[in-house]
Amino acid sequence: MDTDDSPGAAVTFDREGLRTGFLTCVPVAAGVGGYGVAFGVLASQAGLSVAEAALMSATVLAGAAQIVAIELWADPVPVAAILTTVFAINLRYSLMGAALQPWFEHMRASRVYGSLFFLVDENWALTMRDLKSGSGRGAYLLGSGIAMWVFWVGSTIVGAFAGGVIGDPSQYGVDFVLAAVFVALAVELWDGNSSLVPWLVALGVSVGAAAIVPGQWYILLGGLAAAVVEVIRFDG
Template identity: 45%
Template sequence: MTVVFTFNGLRQGYLRTLPIAVGVSVFGLVYGLVAGQKGLSLAETMLMSALVFAGAAQMLALEIWQEPVPVLALTVAVGVINLRYMMMTAVLRPWLAPVGPLKAYGSLFFTADENWAVGVAEMRRGNRDAAFYLGTGLALWSFWLLSGALGRIFGGLVSAPEVWGLDFVAVAVFLALLIPMWEGPGRNLLPWLAAGLTAWLLYDLLPGTWYLVAGGLAGSLLGALLGKHGEPSIEVRS
């Protein structure tokens, strides 16, 4: 099976992610607002969004932010909170291994929870255009950058987005994408229960995003141990 990397695939990925990117903009506005309160300039606010591009980590960074700027603490904390990305990018092997290191490692920069979810769901559906992933990332990245800047500039004007239910969109994305991943109770019931239960129990106990790492690990390790899984939809010989 050949994997391609075309502009059309990129466009498709961008458009598919647009509604989600609009929902995520709500968090971008909040990020910009808090950045302003913490004394970050507009340029600093945008630079962080453009280069770090990780919502939960950026909010955590603002939490720690003070004068003088604790460079090492920020670097370590943000690296740790993003550890889940390590597992997530490993899943992209069938798409990114065949397209060469430049496209693969370039695409990997644009990895956040929401666009990764859209990308992986599409990959599992059998789409063989790996540029789709870059498209999903660019959609989220562009809206994240813009909404952060708008939040920084018009901070005081942001009024309760929860009235519109927009804060729910981030959760809804993963819920909707879960449905086509269901392969029946024999394969998914126990791993999904393990993931949900672990995340739920550790949510209040552990700091940051450790509940995600633990939940994801619990579910996928149990799934692998039970050994009930089909062949990957795209087989890659490396």
């Protein structure tokens, strides 16, 4: 258990936080599992074996990045293009990690980095809500992340096995699952009118950047713009 006299002193790392995070995230993870099936299908159609698709999901754990990587897959594999694109998409995790820093700064490095391995958009949102409530559950991120990992990898395997049968997953509306999950999480993260300005800035910048900048950089640019706005507002 990690304790200290500083503002992060109330943050602990125990089985209760791990269990709460896991159980709370199961419904969200189950929903994201539909997106995992879609990835497994696409991976199978791109020529990846079930084991290869499962290994990618187990080690990358980033749905949007994995889908884009599969869309770029070819023979020979365009390694540079895939790495650059995936890097751009996943840069947002640096902002998400920074948001967790006030609670995690006094935890052991092994616990922090072990938890951050399982960081995805959905369990980050749930963890931020939980920590802001004053729960002090430092293990919440790890517990919720394990739930996401189990369902993501499991659904990838299901999709990879069914790849030759399902066909195009978008015809079943599976591609909308992730958008629906994000809408639900956005409602949970809404903090009144104070949330409106950074959200609108992120929306405007990302939409504008998507029309101008190639690739997936609009995701990062929207997040950075919102972060800058928040820093300016609080410093002011």
